[in-house]
Amino acid sequence: MKADVAIIGAGPAGLLLGHTLRQAGVDVVIVERHSAAHVRARIRAGVLETVTTDLLARLGLADRLQAEGLAHEGLLLADGDRLIRIDLAELTGRHVTVYGQTEVTADLIDAAPGRGLPIVWNAESVTLHDIESQTPSLRFRLAGVEQRLDARFLVGCDGFHGPARAAMPAAIGRTYERVYPFGWLGILADVAPCSDELIYANHPNGFALASMRSRTRSRYYIQAPLDEVVENWSDERLWDEIVVRLGPEAGARVVRGPALEKSVAPLRSFVFEPMAHGSLFLAGDAAHIVPPTGAKGLNLAASDVWYLSDALIGWFKRADAAGLATYSDRALARVWKAERFSWALTNLMHRFPDHTPFERRMQLAELDYIASSRAARTSIAENYVGLPL
Ligand code: APR
Ligand code: PHB
Numbered sequence: 001m002k003a004d005v006a007i008i009g010a011g012p013a014g015l016l017l018g019h020t021l022r023q024a025g026v027d028v029v030i031v032e033r034h035s036a037a038h039v040r041a042r043i044r045a046g047v048l049e050t051v052t053t054d055l056l057a058r059l060g061l062a063d064r065l066q067a068e069g070l071a072h073e074g075l076l077l078a079d080g081d082r083l084i085r086i087d088l089a090e091l092t093g094r095h096v097t098v099y100g101q102t103e104v105t106a107d108l109i110d111a112a113p114g115r116g117l118p119i120v121w122n123a124e125s126v127t128l129h130d131i132e133s134q135t136p137s138l139r140f141r142l143a144g145v146e147q148r149l150d151a152r153f154l155v156g157c158d159g160f161h162g163p164a165r166a167a168m169p170a171a172i173g174r175t176y177e178r179v180y181p182f183g184w185l186g187i188l189a190d191v192a193p194c195s196d197e198l199i200y201a202n203h204p205n206g207f208a209l210a211s212m213r214s215r216t217r218s219r220y221y222i223q224a225p226l227d228e229v230v231e232n233w234s235d236e237r238l239w240d241e242i243v244v245r246l247g248p249e250a251g252a253r254v255v256r257g258p259a260l261e262k263s264v265a266p267l268r269s270f271v272f273e274p275m276a277h278g279s280l281f282l283a284g285d286a287a288h289i290v291p292p293t294g295a296k297g298l299n300l301a302a303s304d305v306w307y308l309s310d311a312l313i314g315w316f317k318r319a320d321a322a323g324l325a326t327y328s329d330r331a332l333a334r335v336w337k338a339e340r341f342s343w344a345l346t347n348l349m350h351r352f353p354d355h356t357p358f359e360r361r362m363q364l365a366e367l368d369y370i371a372s373s374r375a376a377r378t379s380i381a382e383n384y385v386g387l388p389l
Helices: 012-023 036-041 050-058 063-068 088-092 101-111 235-246 297-318 322-349 357-372 374-385
Strands: 002-008 028-031 070-072 074-078 083-087 096-098 124-129 137-142 145-156 174-189 199-203 206-212 218-224 261-273 280-282
Touching (some): 002 137, 012 297, 083 374, 218 235, 322 357
Parallel strands (some): 002 028
């Protein structure tokens, strides 16, 4: 097999990049470890910035998003008793769109055959070769048979655990990491949301988030110990805790229902620099992880794709190498600001095992400041809707 660009991974990053390059006439092949059914069934975040919705619109793949996505012009921070509204529309003139990542992925996978975007599913043991040359390749097994894909460039869109980042020589890279001492226990249920807008709650028992996928499907999370087992949380116990943590006003409006899905996810901040070496580029979770508190993971993958697709199209269509040379620095400048925002919002809203009453008071003072200061709310709002590209 041969391609201009070989992409490892058919998550949001790989699919968005694959479609964008394909639309510009660049020859690309995506190689994915799992089946299409597996990738489509993954339940992840659901808040899209305009970088992400604009990318889908530019691809002509935003019809369902525009019909079914919910425009959110604000969000709420809860500090026990009070709800503090961050008015995104008034403070920034922009909004975010609530539309499940599961749906984004489905839309991109469904459109691939019609647009001549080849995706190799169920590729086992993918390895990267000759990344420092101009003739790199991927090798993998398909139904037990060895395969080889030659390309001019390789792009690792293979998530945090994929082989691409590991293929960079240890001496050229540096990692920055913070692992948080708790996780999020999530529940998905076919019940009406308790609020028209998302609520991020700081409660003495720990963080809670009220989110949604549609007007009839809700997604809630609570902060939980990392070693928490889902089996300890009956639906009833989880609903009781969600109601308490969201505070009296929102808690009273929570509609309960059977869990469609329940799981615990860890929280991590992570950046690998640089995002390019030789003929290999990284995009999305392969290069950086944010805790989910700012809903930035998928949107950062989209902004990487924005920069990298531009650079690769420049190289193939205009013989312009400048974009590829600056990709890593451009992408990282935006990544670090999103890392800062996700980390700050995580610190503000969670209960940490080593917190003393002093740190708790600092959180409450900051929330009180946010409630009283337009400048503080503007800072949160402009980060939440997404900083400029
Ligand atoms: N070979 C081929 N594919 C692989 C391999 C491998 N060895 N390892 C991982 N992959 C695939 C995964 O199966 C997955 O489909 O790479 C894909 C990576 O997708 P994501 O983990 O979703 O990462 P990314 O596309 O960067 O998404 C960024 O979306 O899913 C969220 O949490 C994620 O918010 C983040 C954003
Ligand atoms: C979600 O709906 O899954 C969600 C929303 C906002 C976040 C994180 C997750 O910050």
